[in-house]
Each structure stands twice: as C-alpha cells, then as structure tokens.
Amino acid sequence: MNVLTFIKKIIPLFTLLIFIAQSCKDDDLTNQDENQPLQAEPYVSAYLLAHEYKPNTIRWNAITHLNMAFLYPKSDGTLSEGESLKNAIGRVTEEAHRNNVKVIISIRDRDSQFAEAVEKNKSILADNILQYVKNNNLDGFDIDFEDWNRAGIAQHMLAFVKELYSKKEKDILQTCAVSTEDRGYTAEWHQYFDLINVMTYDRHGPWTPTEGQHSPYNESIAAIDFWINKMEASPSKLLLGLPFYGYSWNEGDSPGTSYYYSQILDKYPDEDVANKDQIDHLYYNGKATIVKKCRWALENKIAGVMIWQIGQDATSDEDSLLEAIGTTMRGDK
Secondary structure, three states: OOOOHHHHHHHHHHHHHHHHHHHHHHHHHHHHHOOOOOOOOOEEEEEHHHHHHHOOOOOOHHOOOOEEEEEEEOOOOOEEEOHHHHHHHHHHHHHHHHHOOOOEEEEEEEOHHHHHHHHHOOOHHHHHHHHHHHHOOOOOEEEOOOOOOOOOOHHHHHHHHHHHHHOOOOOOOOEEEEOOOOOOOOOOHHOOOOOEEEEEOOOOOOOOOOOOOOOOHHHHHHHHHHHOOOOOHHHHEEEEEEEOOOEEEEOOOOEEEEEEHHHHHHHHOOOHHHHEEEOOOEEEEOOHHHHHHHHHHHOOOOEEEEEEEEEHOOOOOOHHHHHHHHHHOOOOO
16 A cells, blocks of 8 residues: 555544544533533622621621621731730631631721831731731731822832732632722722722711711612722622611711611611611611612622621521521522
C-alpha cells in the first residue's frame, strides 16, 4: 500500500475519533450547566452589636451573613477590640458556622483614629485586620467608615481598601457599608468589595430640623438605583438596608429620640405596631414595609438585604421583623 492510499483510508477514521471526542465534551458541558443553580441565593446580611449577643437566640435560618460590630482601628494601625466583642466573637462564630452562616467583623471609625491610621499606617492596619480575621476563624471583614468630611480622606481610603483587597486571600469576604450619596467613593470603590451594604435609612433624625420617616420605601429604592446607575456598581453586590429602629418627636421625647423596634412594641402595647410605620410622631418600618422592600430586592435581582441591627428585633416570631424577612427571602410565601 502506497502512502497516498494509506492517508485516504485513515482520514475517515481520524474524523470519526474527533467527532466522538467533541460529543463527549459537549455532553460534559451540558451536564455541568444542568448542575448549576439558576441564580445565587439572595443574601440577608445582619449586623449585631457585640454586647447584645445572647447565645442560642439568633434566628439563623433567616440570615446568610452576620456582621459583628464593632472593631475599632487605632491611629497606629493596631485594633481596639473591646470586652464585649472579645467575649462574644468566638461563641457567635462557632454558633453561626454550625448553622452555615458566615461571620464578618465590622470595622468602624471612632475619634478620627481610623482616618489617621489610613493616612499614616495603612499597611500595618491592613495586616492587623487580616490577622484578626485569621485568628478568629472569620469569613471576612466589613469597612463601615463614616468620617468622610476629613480633607483628602477619600483618596486615602481608596488606597487602603485596594491594599486590603490585594493582600487578602481570595475566599475572605471584603464588604462595606456605604451612604446613599457619593462621599468620595468614585466608581472605583465598588471594585474592591464582594458586598456593598447601602444604608438606606436615617433620612430624618435628631440632626434634622424637621421630623419625618427616616427610611421611606421610595427613597430606599432610589438609593439602590443611584448605586447602580451613577456609581456603576453591579446589582449582584448591592444589599438594601433595613432599619430595626425608629425616631420619635412625640410629646415627652426629645426631638428625634431613637427607639428599638422592640421598645416601640413595649411602649405601645395597644397599638398594632408590627403593621404600621408610624405612631403619632414616631417613625419606623413595620413588617409590611420591610416585606415590600424585600420583595423589591428579589424582583430586581440585587444581592439581597442588610439589617441594622438584629439586637433591636422583637422576641416573638409573630412580631419579629427578621422572621418576616427570612420567610420572604426564602420564598416561603
């Protein structure tokens, strides 16, 4: 058999082998696609003040992430933990992980020391934050920086979160709490965060000359639209903030006196507190508004919702805002 005849005979066999291999590859891709979820689980990220942690009382089935508050940076780049956080962090993390909930440490400014650390000792601070996460078996860290009026701070903060992002391990979550307006974030800010907690509340309070609802539905939705359209953040990173507290201008209260949702229930036992947003001159979000916001988050396919903070919730399931959130976000109703 000459070479030309051999080539003519082997080409059909070679073509058949290629076809079989490609078919197997296509089948594998099809099976992989079928095994992938249609969309990610909606997130419910809840903040909790460390001193309000009570073992075995958290409604874990209603949340996906717990933000423990707060860890405070010092100007030299070290961290101030506080006794409440020190006593709670290990127990709450163990309890959360048993319930498949991720734990994130929230880092907050105090006495301008966070800003000073970022300006002068940002590398030391970044290293200490990452070490704290590792030492405490945490799933990530949250930047709740609100000292934005300091001159030039936006540039320093952007450099700081960028350095954190470059140093952290890939599976460590980097999240943040942000305002409903641009405080100097720029469209670059969101690139360094896995989740962005939009604080869609405190529109009115003791600092405003007039009373009013501090977390109205329409303004909350507008804040998310702002972060999507103006700040160019991905909806898949955004969490809509839900308040578990209100402010009162009622007689006997100082203007803008704050109340936990649980305190409002106790103060007005004869009122249908859970199904209202206002009692006289006291403004808050009741269950109907909270659920309406959750449904908007689901329907518009943002990452989910965020809560400040679950230590303010009712103890009973019937009145609990967190119970209503969990039911809605899980799709039980």
